[in-house]
Amino acid sequence: MxxxxxxxxxxxxxxxxxxxxxxxxxxxxxxxxxxxxxxxxxxxxxxxxxxxxxxxxxxxxxxxxxxxxxxxxxxxxxxxxxxxxxxxxxxxxxxxxxxxxxxxxxxxxxxxxxxxxxxxxxxxxxxxxxxxxxxxxxxxxxxxxxxxxxxxxxxxxxxxxxFGSAVKYLNMTLQEILRDCSVYQVQSVTIVEIMGRDAGWLAASSCLLRHNGESAPHFIYLPESEFTVAQFLNDVREALKTNRCVVCAVSEGVKPPDADLFRSGANDEFGHAYLSGIGKYLEKQVQREIGCKVRSVELNIMQRCSAHxxxxxxxxxxxxxxxxxxxxxxxxxxxxxxxxxxxxxxxxxxxxxxxxxxxxxIRTFPQAWITPEGNQVTDDAIDYFLPLIxxxxxxxxxxxxxxxxxx
Amino acid sequence: MxxxxxxxxxxxxxxxxxxxxxxxxxxxxxxxxxxxxxxxxxxxxxxxxxxxxxxxxxxxxxxxxxxxxxxxxxxxxxxxxxxxxxxxxxxxxxxxxxxxxxxxxxxxxxxxxxxxxxxxxxxxxxxxxxxxxxxxxxxxxxxxxxxxxxxxxxxxxxxxxxFGSAVKYLNMTLQEILRDCSVYQVQSVTIVEIMGRDAGWLAASSCLLRHNGESAPHFIYLPESEFTVAQFLNDVREALKTNRCVVCAVSEGVKPPDADLFRSGANDEFGHAYLSGIGKYLEKQVQREIGCKVRSVELNIMQRCSAHxxxxxxxxxxxxxxxxxxxxxxxxxxxxxxxxxxxxxxxxxxxxxxxxxxxxxIRTFPQAWITPEGNQVTDDAIDYFLPLIxxxxxxxxxxxxxxxxxx
The missing domain is CATH 3.40.50.450 (Rossmann fold)
Known part of the structure; x- marks a missing residue:
């Protein structure tokens, strides 16, 4: 044959x-x-x-x-x-x-x-x-x-x-980012933009950190959940009351209805629209509305090709x-x-x-595994993801x- | 005591x-x-x-x-x-x-x-x-x-x-990025922005890939070398004649004299300047002047905190x-x-x-280890970096x- x-x-x-x-x-x-x-x-x-x-x-x-x-x-x-x-x-x-x-x-x-x-x-x-x-x-x-x-x-x-290796890479990297952004005494917000244009599985898998005893990510935002910039800012403000470092995992596919400008808001010197991702966009919102130290990290193609x-x-x-x-x-x-x-x-x-x-x-992330607030996933998701890594x-x-x- | x-x-x-x-x-x-x-x-x-x-x-x-x-x-x-x-x-x-x-x-x-x-x-x-x-x-x-x-x-x-662990992370990641960006038949340019505001040691260390038999990075640009956007575009154009995928390692600290706009060219909807890094900036230049597929990758804080x-x-x-x-x-x-x-x-x-x-x-990268063209480093640099990883x-x-x- x-x-x-x-x-x-x-x-x-x-x-x-x-x-x-x-x-x-x-x-x-x-x-x-x-x-x-x-x-x-x-x-x-x-x-x-x-x-x-x-x-x-x-x-x-x-x-x-x-x-x-x-x-x-x-x-x-x-x-x-x-x-x-x-x-x-x-x-x-x-x-x-x-x-x-x-x-x-x-x-x-x-x-x-x-x-x-x-x-x-x-x-x-x-x-x-x-x-x-x-x-x-x-x-x-x-x-x-x-x-x-x-x-x-x-x-x-x-x-x-x-998927399993991407989940493992994502969680290891998020854990390292959490160590890194926790070293200073000042309050900070870290927004990590994660691949998944149509489905939030990879971003959702960051809940494994919780299983590993970490406090982060404090919020997980998926294309499958309702997500507004206003809610995001409220979440972050609330979390900053009790956390020095707030880490948010954001799927690149979230489409906040109150941020329809975010891919066309500004032009560069050639008149091209800035293709700023959701991470960069939310970073600017935190900068403007909350004013604390903020950083966005795009895991880019390392999410799919990291193999060490x-x-x-x-x-x-x-x-x-x-x-x-x-x-x-x-x-x-x-x-x-x-x-x-x-x-x-x-x-x-x-x-x-x-x-x-x-x-x-497209098989999307189950609604039943998203918390009512729409900013976290349930322990059922942990049970699903854990064997894969x-x-x-x-x-x-x-x-x-x-x-x-x-x- | x-x-x-x-x-x-x-x-x-x-x-x-x-x-x-x-x-x-x-x-x-x-x-x-x-x-x-x-x-x-x-x-x-x-x-x-x-x-x-x-x-x-x-x-x-x-x-x-x-x-x-x-x-x-x-x-x-x-x-x-x-x-x-x-x-x-x-x-x-x-x-x-x-x-x-x-x-x-x-x-x-x-x-x-x-x-x-x-x-x-x-x-x-x-x-x-x-x-x-x-x-x-x-x-x-x-x-x-x-x-x-x-x-x-x-x-x-x-x-x-x-430094040694950062060099190892950088080279492993660049090697993976090279595998990733080589899969398609279309020509592409990948620009990797690497930490080093005042000295280009980390970006320069990407020459270790060459020692490992890889063709990339085709160019290494450091704050210590003279660097212009015009030269960069010429380099890339030339390399695309014989390479399907061109990978450039760029130190975040390069300051091309013909790109003084790059941190203030555009404003977002709040009037804040877009803090686009050199990688994003060069990506836009390739898009505009060469027109092939192009991507910029910022290795961000993973360069300093990756420890897996x-x-x-x-x-x-x-x-x-x-x-x-x-x-x-x-x-x-x-x-x-x-x-x-x-x-x-x-x-x-x-x-x-x-x-x-x-x-x-600041101890800067030695001029003697930069090639006359200012876009690569010599084998002396490989000898220096190799034991560290x-x-x-x-x-x-x-x-x-x-x-x-x-x-």
Whole structure:
């Protein structure tokens, strides 16, 4: 069987563990069925830069590097998509299926039986559309999705690979920021802006600090909760009465109705609007309305690519999701996405759901886990998040620096 | 002997290792001289919030917590000043010595023989002024400085504790950012703004990536080099001809003469000037003049407080600097700062220099290590930086999160 595997969407710290899992399972399958002509000599081609690279026939044979156990191990710990990525949406086949024909042609030319696509909502859209079209065309080529996103907003899976390591990074960093901003005697407010344009899972996960005995973050603001600048200022004022240092975790996706100016309020010298994020905006509000020391911190792409201390649970799950996809292919499935189900004692099983369910949908943070005040999350959220960050994976170091795998 | 120890200035990942070193050496001294009434029962008081806390008599007995070996070990790995810090400059004694009298009074009231002050240039100013005044007044109280700063800009020492861990964090993070920004096929420019208002040591240290086989950063811009926005844009344009992803390390302290608008170009809706840093400013220039994908990343306070993967060399040296200060006190010295001297094979010796030498001076990055183009550093810089990041210290973890020490 010839597999092609591609990565798509934003990078994570765990997406390469899924890639490694795909390769490992394909090799395992060959060993398991030495007599079966279909599986006895599996090949895994890596597609560079997702569907876009596929259209340009950018294939590499993963065996060239990953047959080396050291390189395979290194790949699992290396952040960001080693195969490269793309931001690309297939048009609707009903409107124009020329690209679909081209993809099929290329897959057939390279004798590919299964395309595995590691990605988020948009990638599952590709999996759903392409698998449906291929089926309708009578093609036996299978397309299977492997979930990944630090946003944790994929429908149908308990959580997503990559999220756990992002949660761990966020909480460790917030804890360090809390140590840092607590050293002075003056009152201060620290606003940390956290990724999550449509769903507040990552920002919400900062509640784990509370479980770890920390007082911060004092407030957590999510796109799922009602949030106004007025409420924010009231919250902060109130908290400053009893806390020297107030730390707020703010999801980048919050949209305070009383701050519609915040992305268009000012222009730079060229007349371009300042794209000031919500963190910077709230910093200015505190400066103006409260007047105490205030700082905003944007964790930027470090949230998704930091890998010098990953969650072991996350990397293992990412790997198993990749492996599961290969086994689902072996079972003849297509148009599905690997999904994790959580058992009673966090025993994860690796299931599958139709990719169309995950495509273009957003799973938001549960309203039931947001406090009535809309500025914190409940202990149920802690129970949900805590297992995801367990265990540590440290990088392999050489001469004081991490070693990264590169194709 | 009764020691008082305080921390001052900006936090680092190693400043608590120096504090631990002070405590350890004081205890060691007692064991070493069981018959000497002066040293047989040493006490170490911690002063909360530096000189400011001293004036408020905020003392704690370090023995209460640090006699527990587990807590002592945890302290060494905990980022930011565990005793708290302050930003405080003593006035000149010749103009007004009332504060000096008050400090002496408090030190005498608590029967303190030695004040150890862990900090940067400003703190060494305090050490120099206070020790000089006490000597002139005929007081036997000794004042000794222990260096610390991630800026590495202290005169008289090969490097400063805290710097090595910041260098390690910076390089690991830049390496991860490089992985992240390389995944797409489109050309992109990434500008990373790095701490260092007056000296570019930290930004310059990003040359270690080159030693690690990475292509980035393609350019390093320092306050010590001539830097213009025009040159920057030329550099980037040129690099984009042969590189898909161009990464620039920019010290926050660069002052391009052709960009004097950059901190006052625009006002927000309240008429406040936007405090856009150099990174954001250069991002806008690339957007406007080159038009490719561009992102700026501010590493913010994570540069100084990140401690989930520290440099072992740094923490050990920080600890030894603290220990050395106690031994210098034992030798009757005052008005000095511990200084590290580098031997031929990076054998560090712990020396002392007059604190007045380090006070209020800035040691800048050597001109000889900047390339003629002013946009990179030479291999001599790699030789200088490389030993500082060797070895790893991982946090003690509990339930997936680092344990931090707190008084």
């Amino acid at each position: 010839r597999f092609a595997v591609a990565q798509s969407g934003g990078p994570t710290a765990a997406i390469n563990a899924s890639l490694a899992g795909v390769y490992e399972a394909a090799m395992e399958l060959s060993k398991k069925f030495p007599e079966d002509p279909r599986f006895c000599s599996n090949t895994v081609l890596g597609v560079l830069h997702g569907i876009q690279g596929l259209l340009e026939e950018k294939f590499i044979d993963l065996n060239d590097s990953l047959s080396d156990p050291h390189k395979l191990a290194l790949l699992k710990k290396t952040p960001a998509s080693a195969l490269g990525s793309c931001r690309f949406r297939l048009p609707k086949a009903e409107q124009d299926d020329s690209l679909y024909h081209k993809i099929r042609q290329i897959l057939e030319k390279h004798e590919i039986d299964v395309l595995l696509y590691i990605g988020g909502n948009d990638s599952m859209d590709t999996v759903a559309k392409l698998s449906k079209w291929l089926l309708e065309q009578g093609s036996p080529i299978q397309v299977i999705g492997v979930p990944k996103t630090i946003d944790n907003d994929l429908v149908g899976t308990d959580h997503t690979p990559g 201390l990953c969650a072991y649970t996350d990397l293992i799950e990412a790997e198993r999701c990749g492996m599961r996809a290969v086994w689902l292919a072996h079972d003849g499935q297509s148009g599905i996405m690997v999904a994790m189900k959580r058992g009673e004692h966090y025993d994860i099983s690796y299931d599958a759901i139709p990719a169309s369910e995950a495509a273009n949908s 367990q265990g540590e994976v440290y990088p392999e170091m050489s001469n004081g620096m991490p070693l990264h795998f590169q194709f | 009764r020691f008082a120890v305080a921390q001052s200035g900006g936090p680092t990942a190693a400043i608590n290792a120096s504090l631990a070193g002070v405590y350890e050496a004081a205890m060691e001294l007692s064991k070493k001289f069981p018959e000497d009434p002066r040293f047989c029962s040493n006490t170490v008081l911690g002063v909360l919030h530096g000189i400011q806390g001293l004036l408020e008599e905020k003392f704690i007995d370090l023995n209460d917590s640090l006699s527990d070996p587990h807590k002592l070990a945890l302290l060494k790995k905990t980022p930011a000043s565990a005793l708290g810090s302050c930003r405080f400059r003593l006035p000149k004694a010749e103009q007004d010595d009332s504060l000096y009298h008050k400090i002496r009074q408090i030190l005498e009231k608590h029967e303190i023989d030695v004040l150890l002050y862990i900090g940067g240039n400003d703190s060494m100013d305090t050490v120099a002024k206070l020790s000089k005044w006490l000597l002139e007044q005929g007081s036997p109280i000794q004042v000794i400085g222990v260096p610390k700063t991630i800026d590495n800009d202290l005169v008289g020492t090969d490097h400063t504790p805290g 993967l520290c440099a072992y060399t740094d923490l050990i040296e920080a600890e030894r600097c603290g220990m050395r200060a106690v031994w210098l006190a034992h030798d009757g010295q005052s008005g000095i700062m511990v200084a590290m001297k580098r031997g031929e094979h990076y054998d560090i010796s712990y020396d002392a220099i007059p604190a007045s030498e380090a006070a209020n001076s 060797q070895g790893e210290v991982y946090p003690e973890m509990s339930n997936g999160m680092p344990l931090h020490f707190q008084f």
